Amino acid sequence: MKHLLSAADLDAATATLVLDTAAEMASLAGREVKKLPTLRGRTVVNLFYEDSTRTRISFEAAAKRLSADVINFSAKGSSVSKGESLKDTALTLQAMGADAVVIRHPASGAPHRLATWVEGSVLNAGDGTHEHPTQALLDAYTMRSRLGRLAGLKVAVVGDVLHSRVARSNVALLATLGAKVTLVGPPTLIPVDLRTEVCYDLDSVLSDTDVVMMLRVQRERMNDSYFPSEREYARRYGLDGPRMRKLPEHAIVMHPGPMNRGMEIAPEVADSARSTIVEQVANGVSVRMAVLYLLLGGKS
């Protein structure tokens, strides 16, 4: 594995290796000294073209726990017209000797482009409406630790699938790992031909699902006629207490954050014992450590 650009690129063996490695990394978190020397002397650049404090901090913590040197490069504000091109930035990072570049970018495919211009590894930390592979890996890790397996799990992904990189990565990875995904949302927010089960009625899927993954819904979508109002959206596709109680006893509720409480998820649900939302954040660091380790340290 040279880069991690897309969850769709991972085969079952590689994905499982990442999850198993993450489990080992997680065991570190309980120790007094949380640091491994594995990536000492290696440089990891966080190249963020979008604000995302939680993802950046997660990658930063992961790299530091592996003893890598971390450079945070916030490219936000350098607009395409005024600022430096991605290619020139790539050549700059290359010249600085970056061993890995973690990139978050509003344009789908930007990490793929970057990978053609740098010699180091490229990690996609979210590109446009395309993918967010480490999120899918940490979600799979969370499901596996809570429910003991992935193969055969029934997962409902609910909300704005059309614009969600989290959904795309999850659909790809969960299919590879043998889970059964159903996309739930208004037809306007379900992309064409995603080749996955689709259901427009949230209530009808709840009683037979192991995982409900709620996606963040941008309020701006309302102004573009994807749905009539926040209220109607919440009523039809929001996960509230009564809906949560339709779930089987063991089922869990996930959300990649940040949440719109009261819109796609009710506070009662977000704070319930079924919710894995805080766990997902903790698991994110372990999974990102595993990915960095396998990309940079695994072979040497």
Added chain:
Amino acid sequence: MNAPHKYLIKGVSVLGRPKTDLLIQDGVVAEGDAKGAEVVDADGLVALPGLVDLHTHLREPGREDAETVESGSRAAALGGYTAVCAMANTSPVADTAGVVEQVYRLGREAGLVDVQPIGAVTVGLAGERLAELGAMATSAAAVRIFSDDGHCVSDPKLMRRALEYVKAFGGVIAQHAEEPRLTEGAQMHEGEVATRLGLTGWPAVAEEAIIARDVLLAEHVGSRLHVCHVSTAGSVEVLRHAKARGVRVTAEVTPHHLLLTDERATSYDPVFKVNPPLRPASDVEALRKALKDGVIDIVATDHAPHAVEDKECEWAYARPGMLGLETALSITLSVLGEDWDLIAERMSRAPARIAGLDGHGHDPVPGAPANLTLVDPAARRVVDPAESASRSRNTPYAGMTLPGRVVATFLRGTPTVLDGKAVK
């Protein structure tokens, strides 16, 4: 000035017919004494009427870093063209007599192909009010085709008026069919690949809806309509229906829509970004069939040079468009096979008729204007962007092996290409 040269093209096959000699003299294909003529060995070569491109972006004035009238003319001649119609989306826009005359004059000065300017339909391509179409028609450039290409004339009232107005001088509106409200932020064909890549979709219906509206408008006012770069199977069906009803509509397809599919976007390399976008194989198949059966009248390149920085970037930020002039004949040849009469019809005669270019689109037989090109159908070449005569390098065919090679091109009896090289 030296006396015009005489050329004797020896052993050439005119449109695949038995071998013959063609004497080129005084700007026409002549009969008579070949003494003193410079001999062009055309053994194994096929003579076609000089190709005519109804859809070329020459970028001058405004983006001379990407292309000039001269560099684009050279690329055209090397592609076997003797005439190109230059699109209006320059900077400033070709929406006045002054700009179209400038482009026309630059074309004359380059002297490699006839450059026929296309005028904008609306001022600044803004789609708000008509440009001075009549002034462009009566200018030295004698504009007959009007197009806001790059933008759709989406306002139905304005489109109706434009169709009607140009009847006064035998004009035609060439529509870039794209309902803008359905393609906001669109990056590639709306379908399985776009979903997978997370790129905003450009749905086929955005093209088909405008073509359907426009053929009805053209029928209503009895005007001529030309549809640029048809890209979907649904558009073909709308056109078939309209033609069966007797609507005066013609249509073009680009080489890239005949060859490439939306799978190319998987690389995220913007060299494959174009508007309208590359479509799935089922559309490509329908377009090929429509070109053969005549529902689509012509091949037009939509040659769209772009500077390196406009393509070496993120997909969403790249400009749409690809080079086409130097590869169009090869691709058409690979699609239609060695049906030279059909190739001549789709790439020379029909586009010349649509554009009203009387001196072009004539088979190279005695008495015809000597606008012709000689093709080696047996040759194979690997496309190398660095070899392009264009100032830009954004060919989507890099590394592909294509059939056929243009060996020589004559414009009014004067060679613009000899031995596969531009004469100037």
